[in-house]
Amino acid sequence: MTKFPYNEIVLEHFKHPHNVGEIEEADGKAIEGSPACGDMVSVTIKVDPDKNTIDDIKFQSYGCASNIATGSIITDLARGKTLDEAKKVSWKDASEELGGLPPIKAHCSVLAVEGLRAAIRDYEERNGLVTEREPTTLKTIEKRLKHVMNPLMGLDIVRTDLVKSVSFEGGIVKVVVDLDESHQFAQAIKNDIAEKIEPLWDVELVEVEFTG
Amino acid sequence: MFGETTYLDNSATTRLDERVLEAMQPYFFETYAVATSEFGYSLGIEAREALDAARGVLAARLGAAPEELVFTSGSTESSNLALKGVALALGGKKGRHLVTTRIEDFPVLNTARALERQGFEVTWLDVDGDGLVDPDAVRAALRQDTILLSVQHANQEIGTVQDIDAIAKIAYDAHVLLHTDATHTFTRLPIDVSGSGAAASAGAGAGEEGETSPESGADLGIGRREGAPGPDLVTISAHTIHGPRGVGALYVRDRTPIRKWMDGGFQEYDLRAGVEDIPGAVGFAAAAGLVTPKENERLRALRDRLLDCALGEIPHTTLNGHRTRRTPQNANVTFHFVEGESITLQLDMRGFAVSTGSACFSKSLEASHVISGIGGDHERAHGSVRFSFGRFNSMEDVDNVIEAAAEVVAQLRAISPLAPKD
Structure with missing residues (x-):
């Protein structure tokens, strides 16, 4: 008996992923993750504006088996759903549908779920459908910083203790990173932080400082 | 199997x-x-x-x-x-x-x-x-x-x-x-x-x-x-x-x-x-x-063939390590735009056991400290694959794994958002 690290359903989606590609003239699109840091997923959607449903959805993956399999299942699950329903599709749903993913792989596979939500958000922002505007808190910022990778470790900068402090005052977010400014990844991390925090509606400026 | x-x-x-x-x-x-x-x-x-x-x-x-x-x-x-x-x-x-x-x-x-x-x-x-x-x-x-x-x-x-x-x-x-x-x-x-x-x-x-x-x-x-x-x-x-x-x-x-x-x-x-x-x-x-000098010569030939084929026949592939100052049994390359665990799993399903420096493959989810040590970014470690040879490998094994790797890499690139479109 050959033992593979994943179950049959996951392997099947990995070998023959559904909904692969990129929709031209998509109504919403998003890229989650970054090649400098680890896995990356792109999601494009086509939306029926009358029914507010996802008519077509495609993904691309630069990632491991669980990342690819999750991209495949999540696009299956979202197709035909209303935007509100699709937003609620979670990593847990994907994992259950796939017959169980190893918990250690949550990090790689959750990217596909985030890609789906980001593509929907992109559609809503473009079409002025964003209504809820909750004020940004340090918690929101930290949550977003958890998506910034530390390329040295392949883990996020919060988990690897690179974030020394975070403050948010008068629309200005200041993040202090425990790294030398001349470090080979300093610039990549700085850009990544700005990219993740700047879209918050009440953030005007993102300042990243290095300790060294 | x-x-x-x-x-x-x-x-x-x-x-x-x-x-x-x-x-x-x-x-x-x-x-x-x-x-x-x-x-x-x-x-x-x-x-x-x-x-x-x-x-x-x-x-x-x-x-x-x-x-x-x-x-x-x-x-x-x-x-x-x-x-x-x-x-x-x-x-x-x-x-x-x-x-x-x-x-x-x-x-x-x-x-x-x-x-x-x-x-x-x-x-x-x-x-x-x-x-x-x-x-x-x-x-x-x-x-x-x-x-x-x-x-x-x-x-x-x-x-x-x-x-x-x-x-x-x-x-x-x-x-x-x-x-x-x-x-x-x-x-x-x-x-x-x-x-x-x-x-x-x-x-x-x-x-x-x-x-x-x-x-x-x-x-x-x-x-x-x-x-x-x-x-x-x-x-x-x-x-x-x-x-x-x-x-x-x-x-x-x-x-x-x-x-x-x-x-x-x-x-x-x-x-x-x-x-x-x-x-x-x-x-x-x-x-x-x-272990004889003759065997080491043989391993060196397998290694060189693998490197020549991987670098010569599979596009966007780079060598990891020194070309000549290397052990007879080791070949290591990065296939860009694809991830190592996906490659090793696909090769495993085709009957080949190889390893990668990708974070996704490791128990710690940390990328190879060696690849980052040679100045490689995470992307280089992500798609790195090590082929290492021993007494029971043949030239045929090299040809077969190269054929399989070329196929697998092309397949994975077809779904990668980073791969250049041909």
Whole structure:
């Protein structure tokens, strides 16, 4: 008996992923993750504006088996759903549908779920459908910083203790990173932080400082 | 299905050679006594003689005296003994400073980190894009209070071979002990610690065929010049050369200040406590005896073919490690725009076992410290794949794995958002 690290359903989606590609003239699109840091997923959607449903959805993956399999299942699950329903599709749903993913792989596979939500958000922002505007808190910022990778470790900068402090005052977010400014990844991390925090509606400026 | 697996992960471990098992067998079932002193009972004396004979064979392979070789449970223990043993002996006297490289394998890397936590100071040397340490940087790092320099002979992932002769000269001139982890080079490249210069002509160890061409690996060996100083401590292992797992040794130059760190009995010249593993020692010696210069030439040919094909036929592929200063058995490349675990899993489903430096493949979810050590970003580690060869691989295996890899990489690129569209 050959033992593979994943179950049959996951392997099947990995070998023959559904909904692969990129929709031209998509109504919403998003890229989650970054090649400098680890896995990356792109999601494009086509939306029926009358029914507010996802008519077509495609993904691309630069990632491991669980990342690819999750991209495949999540696009299956979202197709035909209303935007509100699709937003609620979670990593847990994907994992259950796939017959169980190893918990250690949550990090790689959750990217596909985030890609789906980001593509929907992109559609809503473009079409002025964003209504809820909750004020940004340090918690929101930290949550977003958890998506910034530390390329040295392949883990996020919060988990690897690179974030020394975070403050948010008068629309200005200041993040202090425990790294030398001349470090080979300093610039990549700085850009990544700005990219993740700047879209918050009440953030005007993102300042990243290095300790060294 | 397992029987059909083409195993190309020989740098992780190798399949035992049947002849090694045969040599070991009598020491499980017939001569199973502990090694007694020469005044013990006959079964114990026989066991002692077998242990000494194995020690003699392995020591000779290194140009060392038999009493300079200490059997251990493998590379991990050998390197622990080298670093901790010297730290115990000299930490309260000469100083508390060690020097090593950023790309060492875990036994040295994490032992040095453990010593750091105990108050020792460690200087971590950078390597260049090929994985080579700059001898000038070594010289600059050594101080009055430096007790040990540890530089691997060859790297476990990218196969790059350091110029240990040049580094040994620097250590010698600075009165600093030198340890080298030769887990991936023992018998694969010539090593002679005696200062006789034998490595230059000994070929890859066996000595019956003189080899002098650069391709033979002689110029990558240790001890190429007569009278040149050699390393004081060398880690070697059996399971990387088709020997048994759980057996290794540490060469300890006569009069090297070192103390045992694992307490117990007085075995192995009072440097390694515990009942000796006589079948293991016998198996290690048998395994070393089976590696010939001819076999090393064959592995080099497999490696070169794999590299030529991967770099020449699969687009967007880059080499990891040095092209010529590398071990005969190691090929490592990065297939850009795709992720390593996806590649290894796809290859596994086609019957090939290989490994990757991608974070997704590792237990710790950390990308290879070796690839980041050579200045590679996460992306380079992400798609890195190591193919490592052994006795049971053929040229056909290389052709098959290249064909499969080309297919797999193309498939994965077809779904990658990064791959350039053709």
